[in-house]
Amino acid sequence: MLPRKSWIPPRGEVPLVGLSILNEEENAVRDAVRALVAREIAPKSQEYDLGEIYPRPNLEILGKQGYLGMIVDPAFGGVGTSYLAQTLVVEAIAEVDPATAVIYEVHNSLHIEAIWRYGTEDQKRRWLPDLCAGQRIGAFALSEAEAGSNAAALRTRAVKEDGGYRLTGRKMFITSGGEADLYLVFATVDPSLKSRGITAFVVENGAPGLSFGPPMDKMGIRASRTSEVVLDDVFVPDDQRLGGEGEGYNMALFLLDGGRVGIAAQGVGIMSAALARSLQYARERHQFGKPIGTFEGVQWRLANMATDLHAARLMTYEAARHREEGPAQRPLFAMAKLFASEHAVRHAEDAIQIFGGYGYMTEFGVERLLRDAKITEIYEGTSEIMRWVIASHLLKDYDLDNI
Ligand SMILES: Cc1cc2nc3c(=O)[nH]c(=O)nc-3n(C[C@H](O)[C@H](O)[C@H](O)COP(=O)(O)OP(=O)(O)OC[C@H]3O[C@@H](n4cnc5c(N)ncnc54)[C@H](O)[C@@H]3O)c2cc1C
Structure with missing residues (x-):
């Protein structure tokens, strides 16, 4: 028979399960970001959740400390770390504030990374430094009311004209919709081409014809605003198309x-x-x-x-x-x-x-x-x-x- 109380785990840290494969540098990132999150993000997490307050200050703090655009080259405002380092940051934030974690994740993996991997030199210089500093927030606008799992069925149109494109359509469930400064919008230049017509554009908040639905009331991640993004004949110059036509x-x-x-x-x-x-x-x-x-x-x-x-x-x-x-x-x-x-x-x-x-x-x-x-x-x-x-x-x- 086991002695009484022999079951009690040692006091102190939660067992560090799954962490054995991290190297010294990755462990250092993990420790540093967890300390920052505990100090700066955890104290207001419950208040932001209950009040449905978009946690923009959290993004600014993370930007100031070098945790945004981590995989981006320092020449464009990033840090040049591994993808795993950025993944550890998402995990650390999600431990205390999953709403901030998803905003962070969309901003980094779906927006910054798009510009970093597919942008021209000019586009990188124009947008990345502010995005990496947390001075501008990025969103990713792919889903539509009738095109969720089947994103290839999207109907937002991009019609070519002199010097750019006119975008018209409605994007559903967009994280940071209305709060973000830049939107990576996917639209088709030719619906008959199906997925091969889909093209990506960076649309700046404030562009005439761009508007947002109210924050959608939802079950969880309540501090993360989710809104419809409406494009009504929005003019997007050629130099804001990301990648080629049909590459979206x-x-x-x-x-x-x-x-x-x-x-x-x-x-x-x-x-x-x-x-x-x-x-x-x-x-x-x-x-x-x-x-x-x-x-x-x-x-x-x-x-x-x-x-x-x-x-x-x-x-x-x-x-x-x-x-x-x-x-x-x-x-x-x-x-x-x-x-x-x-x-x-x-x-x-x-x-x-x-x-x-x-x-x-x-x-x-x-x-x-x-x-x-x-x-x-x-x-x-x-x-x-x-x-x-x-x-x-x-x-x-x-x-x-x-x-
Ligand atoms: C809070 C929130 C934030 C979001 N943020 C963003 C964002 O920032 N940007 C963005 O573009 N989108 C965003 N989305 C959209 C999200 O990616 C979609 O909701 C998701 O892809 C599912 O699409 P849907 O809701 O249209 O469901 P549907 O595609 O209509 O699916 C309904 C059900 O059918 C099932 N189903 C569909 N097709 C199949 C299949 N082939 N086989 C088996 N089952 C299937 C699904 O699994 C699901 O259970 C967000 C959504 C939410 C709720």
């Missing part, structure tokens, strides 16, 4: 590959918070004269949470390390997002269950984990689309000798 669809898919690694990291951050909160509570909360962590029903839940977090971290970090290889590694990005997002939802539920009635109360901030986790299974490709991506790869390309 593959560009969007490439960017979403990285975005999915970021959403996986958002899920990992939520899982980490769920485990940390649950462990602390299991040690402190007494029922039947003992800490609830003495009960096997609670222990098994905690053990599963730690095991899943370990796996989700390894998958996410591995995916980040392969980001540069692009579409060839698409199933890896999809697997990381699928696993981390579905487990984030499950762990948020587990944390609420461990907290009992208190977990259901807003004051304890645990119910928020579930509200914030759910969206990770939906945006940047739903879980069904992730399974589709993975299965298509297995059925078409997978080498059966190497399973």
Whole structure:
């Protein structure tokens, strides 16, 4: 028989599951950003969530400290770090504020990265320094009311005229819609070409004809504004087209590959918070004269949470390390997002269950984990689309000798 209380884990840090593969530099980034987040972002997180306040100051703080546009070359205002370093920042932010994490992720992986990878020298000089400093915020406008999972069906039109294009259409569910300064808008120059007509444009807030719906009321990540973006005959000069005509669809898919690694990291951050909160509570909360962590029903839940977090971290970090290889590694990005997002939802539920009635109360901030986790299974490709991506790869390309 085990001696009484031998189950009690050592006091102090939450077990650092999944972190063994980080090198010294990556660990240093992780430590530094977690300290910054604890000091500057955590204190206002609950207030921003309950008040649905867009956390622009957080983006400014992150920009000042060099955490925006991290993969961008310093010549354009970035830092020139690895993709994994940026992924660790998303995770650290999501541990305390998943709404800021998604704004950060869209700004970096879907907007800055687009300009960094596809922009001309002039476009990079014009937009990247402000975006990397947090002085301007970027958004990504692909989805439409009738074109979500099937983005190739988008209907926003780009009609060529002298010196530029006229854009008309409506973009649905846009993160930072109305708050962002720059919008990466995907529109078709010829609907008969289907996905091969889709072209990307950078549209500046304030352009005549550009307007926004009100913030949409939603379940979680409430501080992150989500709005419709309306383009009514908006003139976009030629030098604000990103890449060539018809290159937008593959560009969007490439960017979403990285975005999915970021959403996986958002899920990992939520899982980490769920485990940390649950462990602390299991040690402190007494029922039947003992800490609830003495009960096997609670222990098994905690053990599963730690095991899943370990796996989700390894998958996410591995995916980040392969980001540069692009579409060839698409199933890896999809697997990381699928696993981390579905487990984030499950762990948020587990944390609420461990907290009992208190977990259901807003004051304890645990119910928020579930509200914030759910969206990770939906945006940047739903879980069904992730399974589709993975299965298509297995059925078409997978080498059966190497399973
Ligand atoms: C809070 C929030 C923020 C967002 N931010 C942005 C943003 O910044 N920019 C942007 O462009 N978009 C954004 N989106 C849009 C998001 O990416 C889409 O909501 C998502 O891709 C799903 O599209 P949909 O909502 O139209 O669902 P649909 O595509 O209509 O799907 C409905 C259901 O059908 C399933 N389904 C669809 N096709 C298939 C299939 N082939 N096989 C199996 N199942 C299928 C889906 O998985 C889902 O369960 C955001 C959405 C939300 C809610």
